[in-house]
Amino acid sequence: MKRSRYASAATAVVLMTGGPVAVATTAAADPARTVTAAPAAPRADVTAESAAAAALKHYPGVIESLDKDGSVWHVDVISKDGKGHVELEVSASASVTEQDRDTDENAAENKPLVSAKVTAQQAMKAALTAHPGQVTTVEWDDDGTASWHVEVKGKDGRTWDVQVDPTTGKVTRSGSDSDSDSDSDDGDDNN
Known part of the structure; x- marks a missing residue:
C-alpha cells in the first residue's frame, strides 16, 4: 500500500x-x-496495370495518361464518347479518389485517342515486353504522329523511354537514360 x-x-x-x-x-x-505496438502492415504498392484497372472501374473510358508520384498514381481518363474527362488518384491500396470531372470536352479532339486500336494497357504490355521492369508513366502523345509514350524502370536499373504505335502495338523507338545525347535509338529495340 x-x-x-x-x-x-x-x-x-x-x-x-x-x-x-x-x-x-x-x-x-x-x-x-x-x-x-504492432508492426506496421507492409504497404501494398499498386502497379501501373492495377492502377489503370482501378481507374477504369471507377470511370469507364480510355486512359489518356497515367503517372506515378510517390505511392500515388495520377490517371486521366476520357469517356468512350470523347466528351467526358476525369482526373483520378489511385492510392497504394488501389482506392480511387476523383480530383476533377469535365463533361464538355471536345469529342473531335479526343477522337484519335478514343478510336486508337491500341490502348494504354496494351502499350504498357508492349513496352514491358521490350524492357522488363515496372511502368512509371504512360501517356497519349498526339503532337505530330500519334503514339503512346511509356516510361519503364527496367530490371537492369535503367529508365527506358518507349514509343508504341497506337495502330500496330509495336515499339517504334526506345532509349534509356544512359544512352547518348540523342536519348533514343533510331530503330526498334527489343532488348
Whole structure:
C-alpha cells in the first residue's frame, strides 16, 4: 500500500512539473505498463496495370495518361464518347479518389485517342515486353504522329523511354537514360 502512495505522489509531482511527456516516459519505464505496438502492415504498392484497372472501374473510358508520384498514381481518363474527362488518384491500396470531372470536352479532339486500336494497357504490355521492369508513366502523345509514350524502370536499373504505335502495338523507338545525347535509338529495340 505504501508503494502505491509513493507512486501516486510521484505521478502527481511529474504531472505538475513535467506534463504529459514526462508521464509517458514514466509509464514507459514500468515494464508492466509497456505496450508493444504492432508492426506496421507492409504497404501494398499498386502497379501501373492495377492502377489503370482501378481507374477504369471507377470511370469507364480510355486512359489518356497515367503517372506515378510517390505511392500515388495520377490517371486521366476520357469517356468512350470523347466528351467526358476525369482526373483520378489511385492510392497504394488501389482506392480511387476523383480530383476533377469535365463533361464538355471536345469529342473531335479526343477522337484519335478514343478510336486508337491500341490502348494504354496494351502499350504498357508492349513496352514491358521490350524492357522488363515496372511502368512509371504512360501517356497519349498526339503532337505530330500519334503514339503512346511509356516510361519503364527496367530490371537492369535503367529508365527506358518507349514509343508504341497506337495502330500496330509495336515499339517504334526506345532509349534509356544512359544512352547518348540523342536519348533514343533510331530503330526498334527489343532488348
